[in-house]
Amino acid sequence: MSEKQRKPKELTELPGVSAVIADKLAMAGFGTIEALAVALPQEISSITGLSLSASQKIISAAREALELGFKTADELYEKRMRVARITTGSRNLDKLLGGGVETQIITEFYGEYGSGKTQICHQLCVNVQLPRDLGGLEGSAIYIDCEGTFRPERIVSMSRGLGLDPSKVLKNIIVARAYNSDHQMLIVEHAKDIINEKNVKLLVVDSVTGFFRAEYPGRETLVMRQQKLNKHLHSLSRIAYTYEIAVVVTNQVMAKPDVVFGDPTTAVGGHVLFHVPGARVFLRRLRGSKRIAKLVDSPYLPEDEAVFEITEDGIRDSVNKQ
Numbered sequence: 452m453s454e455k456q457r458k459p460k461e462l463t464e465l466p467g468v469s470a471v472i473a474d475k476l477a478m479a480g481f482g483t484i485e486a487l488a489v490a491l492p493q494e495i496s497s498i499t500g501l502s503l504s505a506s507q508k509i510i511s512a513a514r515e516a517l518e519l520g521f522k523t524a525d526e527l528y529e530k531r532m533r534v535a536r537i538t539t540g541s542r543n544l545d546k547l548l549g550g551g552v553e554t555q556i557i558t559e560f561y562g563e564y565g566s567g568k569t570q571i572c573h574q575l576c577v578n579v580q581l582p583r584d585l586g587g588l589e590g591s592a593i594y595i596d597c598e599g600t601f602r603p604e605r606i607v608s609m610s611r612g613l614g615l616d617p618s619k620v621l622k623n624i625i626v627a628r629a630y631n632s633d634h635q636m637l638i639v640e641h642a643k644d645i646i647n648e649k650n651v652k653l654l655v656v657d658s659v660t661g662f663f664r665a666e667y668p669g670r671e672t673l674v675m676r677q678q679k680l681n682k683h684l685h686s687l688s689r690i691a692y693t694y695e696i697a698v699v700v701t702n703q704v705m706a707k708p709d710v711v712f713g714d715p716t717t718a719v720g721g722h723v724l725f726h727v728p729g730a731r732v733f734l735r736r737l738r739g740s741k742r743i744a745k746l747v748d749s750p751y752l753p754e755d756e757a758v759f760e761i762t763e764d765g766i767r768d769s770v771n772k773q
């Protein structure tokens with residue numbers, strides 16, 4: 452940050468962006484320099500009517516304004532030092548994740564029905580609001596609900612469990628119900644507009660795979676499904692990195708992965724985060740309210756397991772560890 456030169460802050464300060472172009476971009480969900488920096492030239496071209504090369508120039512200018520692109524190692528180090536974590540409510544689970552759910556990457560929770568994916572998402576939406584010394588980020592959350600399973604009353608009991616005022620906590624969770632995979636993707640694009648404005652530190656997509664699986668069933672549509680899902684995950688990954696927020700996605704898998712071996716989308720049988728940086732956590736039911744989490748394929752954390760419990764107050768350590 453040695454450079455004293457003022458960087459553009461408004462779209463119209465970028466070369467080639469008139470007020471009219473800026474309006475068109477804002478209407479289409481590219482109202483910020485951050486959003487523009489991670490856009491594709493094709494998108495910008497179709498929104499603005501500009502040529503591909505003019506669109507690319509605008510994107511490059513946005514990236515330059517954000518100082519994206521080539522970075523020296525000390526800049527990367529600084530960015531890495533800004534990685535923050537949200538507590539899950541269970542110290543064991545936090546430890547497994549290296550201190551909690553990280554910003555700047557995607558964390559995928561995958562497992563069978565009832566394994567606790569949605570409960571963890573609810574808990575994180577509450578915990579992200581906590582002060583930093585209590586494991587939060589003093590921020591708000593966006594919850595993209597693809598299965599209609601968001602429950603405000605669950606937020607209320609989890610807030611009470613932490614001694615927080617439920618009405619305040621509810622106000623800091625922005626819920627968007629998605630109705631199909633295109634809608635889900637569109638909501639994510641629009642989410643960019645409110646991340647800075649609402650001090651969002653967590654973006655949840657529950658579940659990230661459901662619609663894709665339902666809309667592209669069978670072998671014939673597998674390639675298409677995978678391409679679309681990859682695009683979506685890349686977009687989420689760029690949001691996590693650019694805005695330095697935590698992105699949490701869930702993915703339901705079936706009990707017997709061996710039965711469906713060979714399905715490359717692994718909508719059933721495994722995690723979907725193949726080509727994007729992130730943490731993958733496999734959840735499994737134990738007895739009663741107990742669950743076990745296993746960290747899978749982590750580039751820098753040991754593959755380990757943690758037992759936690761889903762209680763009335765939310766996610767907690769299991770009282771009698773086994």
Ligand code: GTP
Binds near residue numbers: 563600605
């Ligand atoms: P799918 O979305 O179906 O794939 O499952 P999931 O992994 O999202 O499961 P979810 O997080 O919904 O976990 C459901 C489990 O959480 C239930 O079986 C209950 O054990 C527990 N649970 C859900 N709501 C409550 C609640 O209000 N109180 C308590 N104590 N437990 C709850």
Ligand code: MG
Binds near residue numbers: 568569570598600657
């Ligand atoms: Mg669920």
